[in-house]
Amino acid sequence: MKITIASGKGGTGKTMVAANLAYVLSQHERVSLVDCDADEPDLHLYFPGEPRCVPVKTGIPKIDTHACDLCGECGTFCRYGALTVLKDRVLFFSEMCHSCGGCTIVCSRHAISEEEHAIGSVEIRTISDTLTLYSGIMDPGQVLAPNIIRAAKEEAASALMICDAAPGIACPVIEASADADFILLVTEPTPFGVANLSQMAELTRMLKIPAAVVINRSFGDDELVHAFCRDADLPVWLTIPFSREFAAVQNAGGLISRAFPEWEKAFLDLYAGICSRGDAS
Numbered sequence: 001m002k003i004t005i006a007s008g009k010g011g012t013g014k015t016m017v018a019a020n021l022a023y024v025l026s027q028h029e030r031v032s033l034v035d036c037d038a039d040e041p042d043l044h045l046y047f048p049g050e051p052r053c054v055p056v057k058t059g060i061p062k063i064d065t066h067a068c069d070l071c072g073e074c075g076t077f078c079r080y081g082a083l084t085v086l087k088d089r090v091l092f093f094s095e096m097c098h099s100c101g102g103c104t105i106v107c108s109r110h111a112i113s114e115e116e117h118a119i120g121s122v123e124i125r126t127i128s129d130t131l132t133l134y135s136g137i138m139d140p141g142q143v144l145a146p147n148i149i150r151a152a153k154e155e156a157a158s159a160l161m162i163c164d165a166a167p168g169i170a171c172p173v174i175e176a177s178a179d180a181d182f183i184l185l186v187t188e189p190t191p192f193g194v195a196n197l198s199q200m201a202e203l204t205r206m207l208k209i210p211a212a213v214v215i216n217r218s219f220g221d222d223e224l225v226h227a228f229c230r231d232a233d234l235p236v237w238l239t240i241p242f243s244r245e246f247a248a249v250q251n252a253g254g255l256i257s258r259a260f261p262e263w264e265k266a267f268l269d270l271y272a273g274i275c276s277r278g279d280a281s
Protein backbone atom coordinates (compact mmCIF):
# COMPACT_ATOMS: atom_id res chain seq x y z
CA MET A 1 0.00 0.00 0.00
CA LYS A 2 1.39 3.41 -1.01
CA ILE A 3 -0.17 6.50 0.56
CA THR A 4 0.83 9.97 -0.61
CA ILE A 5 0.24 13.02 1.59
CA ALA A 6 -0.13 16.12 -0.56
CA SER A 7 -1.37 19.70 -0.52
CA GLY A 8 -1.65 22.40 -3.13
CA LYS A 9 0.53 24.78 -1.10
CA GLY A 10 3.22 24.79 1.57
CA GLY A 11 2.60 25.29 5.27
CA THR A 12 -0.65 23.30 5.55
CA GLY A 13 0.74 20.70 7.96
CA LYS A 14 1.18 18.01 5.33
CA THR A 15 4.54 16.89 6.73
CA MET A 16 3.10 16.79 10.26
CA VAL A 17 0.31 14.48 9.05
CA ALA A 18 2.81 12.23 7.22
CA ALA A 19 5.07 12.03 10.29
CA ASN A 20 2.23 11.20 12.69
CA LEU A 21 0.61 8.64 10.39
CA ALA A 22 3.95 6.90 9.80
CA TYR A 23 4.81 6.88 13.52
CA VAL A 24 1.42 5.48 14.58
CA LEU A 25 1.37 2.77 11.91
CA SER A 26 4.96 1.78 12.70
CA GLN A 27 3.74 0.69 16.13
CA HIS A 28 1.92 -2.12 14.29
CA GLU A 29 3.86 -2.86 11.08
CA ARG A 30 6.94 -1.93 9.07
CA VAL A 31 6.67 1.50 7.46
CA SER A 32 8.84 3.27 4.89
CA LEU A 33 8.41 7.03 5.17
CA VAL A 34 9.64 8.83 2.04
CA ASP A 35 10.32 12.57 1.99
CA CYS A 36 9.57 13.53 -1.63
CA ASP A 37 10.19 17.26 -1.19
CA ALA A 38 13.63 17.03 -2.80
CA ASP A 39 14.07 20.83 -2.81
CA GLU A 40 13.53 21.20 0.91
CA PRO A 41 13.13 17.90 2.79
CA ASP A 42 12.18 18.40 6.45
CA LEU A 43 10.74 15.13 7.79
CA HIS A 44 14.07 14.47 9.50
CA LEU A 45 13.24 17.32 11.89
CA TYR A 46 10.65 14.94 13.41
CA PHE A 47 12.96 11.94 13.12
CA PRO A 48 16.57 13.09 13.60
CA GLY A 49 19.47 10.67 13.38
CA GLU A 50 22.71 10.05 11.53
CA PRO A 51 21.83 9.11 7.95
CA ARG A 52 23.38 6.70 5.48
CA CYS A 53 23.73 8.49 2.11
CA VAL A 54 23.11 6.91 -1.28
CA PRO A 55 24.20 9.13 -4.22
CA VAL A 56 21.74 9.66 -7.07
CA LYS A 57 23.22 10.01 -10.56
CA THR A 58 21.79 10.44 -14.00
CA GLY A 59 23.16 10.22 -17.54
CA ILE A 60 24.13 13.43 -19.35
CA PRO A 61 25.61 13.82 -22.84
CA LYS A 62 29.32 13.76 -23.46
CA ILE A 63 30.34 15.11 -26.87
CA ASP A 64 33.22 13.70 -28.89
CA THR A 65 34.52 16.87 -30.53
CA HIS A 66 36.51 14.87 -33.11
CA ALA A 67 33.42 13.01 -34.36
CA CYS A 68 31.10 16.05 -34.24
CA ASP A 69 30.61 17.88 -37.56
CA LEU A 70 28.58 20.71 -35.96
CA CYS A 71 25.46 19.75 -37.94
CA GLY A 72 23.23 21.32 -35.29
CA GLU A 73 20.71 18.45 -34.99
CA CYS A 74 21.19 18.02 -31.24
CA GLY A 75 20.69 21.73 -30.55
CA THR A 76 17.50 21.77 -32.62
CA PHE A 77 16.21 18.65 -30.86
CA CYS A 78 16.84 19.65 -27.24
CA ARG A 79 13.66 21.38 -26.09
CA TYR A 80 15.24 22.26 -22.74
CA GLY A 81 17.89 24.54 -24.26
CA ALA A 82 20.73 22.46 -22.82
CA LEU A 83 22.64 22.27 -26.13
CA THR A 84 23.68 25.17 -28.36
CA VAL A 85 25.66 24.47 -31.51
CA LEU A 86 27.98 27.34 -32.49
CA LYS A 87 30.13 27.65 -35.62
CA ASP A 88 33.12 26.12 -33.92
CA ARG A 89 31.80 24.11 -30.93
CA VAL A 90 28.82 22.69 -29.07
CA LEU A 91 27.94 24.27 -25.75
CA PHE A 92 26.31 22.03 -23.11
CA PHE A 93 24.55 23.40 -20.02
CA SER A 94 24.28 20.48 -17.60
CA GLU A 95 21.95 22.31 -15.20
CA MET A 96 19.31 22.53 -17.96
CA CYS A 97 19.61 18.91 -19.14
CA HIS A 98 16.65 16.62 -18.29
CA SER A 99 18.58 13.45 -19.17
CA CYS A 100 16.06 12.41 -21.82
CA GLY A 101 18.78 10.77 -23.96
CA GLY A 102 17.26 12.18 -27.15
CA CYS A 103 20.37 13.99 -28.38
CA THR A 104 22.33 10.73 -28.27
CA ILE A 105 19.74 9.18 -30.59
CA VAL A 106 19.44 12.06 -33.08
CA CYS A 107 23.20 12.51 -33.56
CA SER A 108 23.83 10.79 -36.89
CA ARG A 109 27.61 11.06 -36.35
CA HIS A 110 27.40 9.04 -33.10
CA ALA A 111 29.35 11.84 -31.47
CA ILE A 112 27.31 11.83 -28.24
CA SER A 113 27.67 9.26 -25.48
CA GLU A 114 26.36 9.39 -21.90
CA GLU A 115 28.34 9.95 -18.72
CA GLU A 116 27.17 9.83 -15.12
CA HIS A 117 26.38 13.09 -13.37
CA ALA A 118 25.58 13.47 -9.65
CA ILE A 119 22.27 15.28 -9.01
CA GLY A 120 21.60 14.54 -5.34
CA SER A 121 21.27 11.80 -2.77
CA VAL A 122 18.90 9.75 -0.67
CA GLU A 123 19.50 10.00 3.07
CA ILE A 124 18.35 6.87 4.93
CA ARG A 125 17.66 7.02 8.67
CA THR A 126 16.65 3.98 10.70
CA ILE A 127 14.24 5.44 13.26
CA SER A 128 13.19 2.16 14.86
CA ASP A 129 12.96 -1.54 13.99
CA THR A 130 9.76 -0.77 12.10
CA LEU A 131 10.23 2.77 10.79
CA THR A 132 12.76 3.96 8.22
CA LEU A 133 12.93 7.46 6.75
CA TYR A 134 14.14 8.00 3.17
CA SER A 135 14.81 11.65 2.31
CA GLY A 136 15.40 12.63 -1.31
CA ILE A 137 17.76 15.62 -1.53
CA MET A 138 18.51 17.47 -4.75
CA ASP A 139 21.92 19.14 -5.14
CA PRO A 140 21.79 22.96 -5.50
CA GLY A 141 21.21 24.10 -9.08
CA GLN A 142 19.79 20.77 -10.25
CA VAL A 143 16.32 20.42 -11.80
CA LEU A 144 15.60 16.68 -11.81
CA ALA A 145 13.58 16.36 -8.59
CA PRO A 146 11.47 13.51 -10.09
CA ASN A 147 14.64 11.40 -10.55
CA ILE A 148 15.58 11.96 -6.89
CA ILE A 149 12.06 11.04 -5.74
CA ARG A 150 12.09 7.89 -7.89
CA ALA A 151 15.44 6.89 -6.35
CA ALA A 152 14.13 7.47 -2.81
CA LYS A 153 11.04 5.34 -3.48
CA GLU A 154 13.20 2.59 -4.98
CA GLU A 155 15.34 2.51 -1.82
CA ALA A 156 12.22 2.15 0.37
CA ALA A 157 11.56 -1.52 0.98
CA SER A 158 8.44 -1.92 3.18
CA ALA A 159 5.07 -3.06 1.88
CA LEU A 160 3.57 0.06 3.52
CA MET A 161 5.03 3.27 2.09
CA ILE A 162 4.00 6.79 3.08
CA CYS A 163 5.20 9.55 0.76
CA ASP A 164 5.28 13.19 1.81
CA ALA A 165 4.95 15.08 -1.49
CA ALA A 166 6.35 18.53 -2.24
CA PRO A 167 3.85 21.40 -2.07
CA GLY A 168 2.10 22.42 -5.28
CA ILE A 169 0.98 20.43 -8.31
CA ALA A 170 4.14 20.34 -10.44
CA CYS A 171 6.14 17.35 -11.75
CA PRO A 172 7.65 16.35 -8.35
CA VAL A 173 4.13 16.02 -6.90
CA ILE A 174 3.03 13.86 -9.80
CA GLU A 175 6.10 11.65 -9.37
CA ALA A 176 5.24 11.24 -5.67
CA SER A 177 1.55 10.57 -6.38
CA ALA A 178 1.13 8.74 -9.68
CA ASP A 179 1.72 5.24 -8.28
CA ALA A 180 -0.12 5.81 -4.98
CA ASP A 181 -3.04 3.66 -3.87
CA PHE A 182 -4.48 6.59 -1.93
CA ILE A 183 -3.85 10.34 -1.64
CA LEU A 184 -4.51 12.30 1.54
CA LEU A 185 -5.04 15.99 0.85
CA VAL A 186 -4.15 18.30 3.73
CA THR A 187 -5.67 21.77 3.74
CA GLU A 188 -6.23 24.82 5.89
CA PRO A 189 -9.82 26.07 6.23
CA THR A 190 -9.15 29.36 4.42
CA PRO A 191 -10.21 30.58 0.96
CA PHE A 192 -6.60 30.29 -0.22
CA GLY A 193 -6.37 26.79 1.23
CA VAL A 194 -9.55 25.70 -0.54
CA ALA A 195 -8.35 27.18 -3.86
CA ASN A 196 -5.20 25.06 -3.63
CA LEU A 197 -7.20 22.04 -2.45
CA SER A 198 -9.34 22.28 -5.59
CA GLN A 199 -6.20 22.02 -7.76
CA MET A 200 -5.03 18.93 -5.91
CA ALA A 201 -8.53 17.41 -6.08
CA GLU A 202 -8.44 17.87 -9.86
CA LEU A 203 -5.04 16.15 -9.98
CA THR A 204 -6.30 13.12 -8.01
CA ARG A 205 -9.27 12.88 -10.43
CA MET A 206 -6.92 12.95 -13.42
CA LEU A 207 -4.74 10.28 -11.83
CA LYS A 208 -7.88 8.25 -10.92
CA ILE A 209 -6.61 7.71 -7.37
CA PRO A 210 -9.04 7.71 -4.39
CA ALA A 211 -8.52 10.62 -2.00
CA ALA A 212 -9.76 12.10 1.26
CA VAL A 213 -9.17 15.39 3.06
CA VAL A 214 -7.54 16.32 6.35
CA ILE A 215 -8.35 19.80 7.68
CA ASN A 216 -5.55 21.28 9.76
CA ARG A 217 -5.57 24.29 12.09
CA SER A 218 -9.35 24.33 12.34
CA PHE A 219 -11.04 27.04 14.40
CA GLY A 220 -14.29 25.04 14.29
CA ASP A 221 -15.84 26.83 11.32
CA ASP A 222 -14.78 24.82 8.29
CA GLU A 223 -17.90 25.15 6.15
CA LEU A 224 -15.84 26.49 3.25
CA VAL A 225 -13.89 23.24 3.05
CA HIS A 226 -16.92 21.03 3.69
CA ALA A 227 -18.93 22.76 0.96
CA PHE A 228 -16.12 22.25 -1.54
CA CYS A 229 -15.67 18.60 -0.50
CA ARG A 230 -19.42 17.91 -0.85
CA ASP A 231 -19.36 19.30 -4.39
CA ALA A 232 -16.15 17.43 -5.24
CA ASP A 233 -17.36 14.17 -3.62
CA LEU A 234 -14.33 14.14 -1.34
CA PRO A 235 -14.72 12.83 2.22
CA VAL A 236 -13.24 14.79 5.14
CA TRP A 237 -11.79 12.17 7.47
CA LEU A 238 -9.82 14.13 10.03
CA THR A 239 -10.00 17.63 11.48
CA ILE A 240 -7.05 18.82 13.56
CA PRO A 241 -7.87 21.90 15.64
CA PHE A 242 -5.69 24.96 15.99
CA SER A 243 -4.09 24.41 19.38
CA ARG A 244 -1.28 26.12 21.24
CA GLU A 245 -0.53 22.77 22.91
CA PHE A 246 -0.13 21.09 19.52
CA ALA A 247 2.05 23.95 18.28
CA ALA A 248 4.30 23.66 21.35
CA VAL A 249 4.74 19.90 20.80
CA GLN A 250 5.51 20.34 17.11
CA ASN A 251 7.86 23.28 17.60
CA ALA A 252 9.92 21.01 19.84
CA GLY A 253 10.06 18.39 17.06
CA GLY A 254 7.43 16.21 18.76
CA LEU A 255 4.43 14.29 17.42
CA ILE A 256 0.88 14.92 18.62
CA SER A 257 0.11 11.21 18.24
CA ARG A 258 2.87 10.42 20.74
CA ALA A 259 2.06 13.25 23.12
CA PHE A 260 -1.73 12.84 23.17
CA PRO A 261 -3.05 9.21 23.16
CA GLU A 262 -6.42 10.19 21.66
CA TRP A 263 -4.57 11.38 18.56
CA GLU A 264 -2.88 8.01 18.14
CA LYS A 265 -6.39 6.57 17.76
CA ALA A 266 -7.39 9.37 15.39
CA PHE A 267 -4.53 8.50 13.02
CA LEU A 268 -5.29 4.77 13.30
CA ASP A 269 -8.91 5.51 12.34
CA LEU A 270 -7.66 7.57 9.42
CA TYR A 271 -5.65 4.58 8.18
CA ALA A 272 -8.67 2.27 8.60
CA GLY A 273 -10.62 4.62 6.33
CA ILE A 274 -7.81 4.61 3.76
CA CYS A 275 -7.71 0.81 3.74
CA SER A 276 -11.47 0.50 3.25
CA ARG A 277 -11.65 3.18 0.52
CA GLY A 278 -8.43 2.01 -1.16
CA ASP A 279 -9.70 -1.58 -1.34
CA ALA A 280 -13.13 -0.48 -2.53
CA SER A 281 -11.82 1.47 -5.50
Ligand code: SF4
Nearest residue numbers: 068069071072074107
Ligand atom coordinates in the same frame (compact mmCIF):
# COMPACT_ATOMS: atom_id res chain seq x y z
S1 SF4 B 1 24.12 16.19 -33.52
FE1 SF4 B 1 26.11 15.25 -33.15
S2 SF4 B 1 27.33 15.88 -34.91
FE2 SF4 B 1 25.55 17.24 -34.85
S3 SF4 B 1 26.22 19.02 -33.68
FE3 SF4 B 1 25.28 17.60 -32.24
S4 SF4 B 1 27.00 16.38 -31.45
FE4 SF4 B 1 27.70 17.38 -33.31
Ligand code: SF4
Nearest residue numbers: 078097098100101103
Ligand atom coordinates in the same frame (compact mmCIF):
# COMPACT_ATOMS: atom_id res chain seq x y z
S1 SF4 C 1 19.76 14.47 -22.81
FE1 SF4 C 1 17.85 15.47 -23.50
S2 SF4 C 1 17.70 17.26 -22.19
FE2 SF4 C 1 19.82 16.57 -22.04
S3 SF4 C 1 20.93 17.72 -23.58
FE3 SF4 C 1 20.27 15.81 -24.54
S4 SF4 C 1 18.32 16.28 -25.53
FE4 SF4 C 1 18.74 17.94 -24.07
